[in-house]
Amino acid sequence: MSDSMHYTSTAKTLHWLISLMIFCLQTLGFYMSDLPLSPDKLKFYSWHKWAGVTVFLLVIARMGWRITHTPPGMPEQMPKLQKVAATIFHFALYALMFLIPLSGWLMSSAKGFQTVWFGVFPIPDLLPKDKVVGDALKEVHEALNKLLIGVIVVHVIAALKHHFIDKDNVLKQMLPSRRQVASEEINH
């Protein structure tokens, strides 16, 4: 495969880093919210919020990269309906990756708990303190996360179908390519 048929190294790095962080954030999020109030619970909330804000920044960077760098096209033999479905699912993934951390930030603001990124940088609250709004945003944050899990399951099944059944390059385009690695090794 030529390099133009691959995502750029930056796009791949952001894809896998954000995926890993979202997996960890969801695991921690569901675990911590069921814990009884304790110093550990508060510590986990802080870690979750710091990592969540970090993912928010990475997602904004990824969206900026996506807008300025054309991704490889879908396989020519792919049916039109599947191409439309893939486009809708990719849009849904970007929308959820953006809205989930934003809803967490809005929730924390409305609940009156300012986020201090890594305990150093205070992040401005987006909403005034309001318990009813804070509780509603918690439901929104949870529901969006459950929706994201569903969309990710379909995304992964589709990627595996492309690789093992259609035997095309869709999954390989997002994996490290030897040529790219080799050329980067030469450049460093």
Ligand code: HEM
């Ligand atoms: C991609 C980023 C994020 C993901 C995947 C994520 C995921 C989750 C999940 C799965 C939960 C458990 C939901 C529940 O069962 O109630 C949760 C809870 C929570 N999240 Fe996030 N989150 C993210 C970003 C953020 C951000 C940026 C903040 C705040 C700055 C935040 C604040 C919270 C808080 C405070 C809770 C606990 C809610 C409660 O129990 O009262 N999250 N998150």
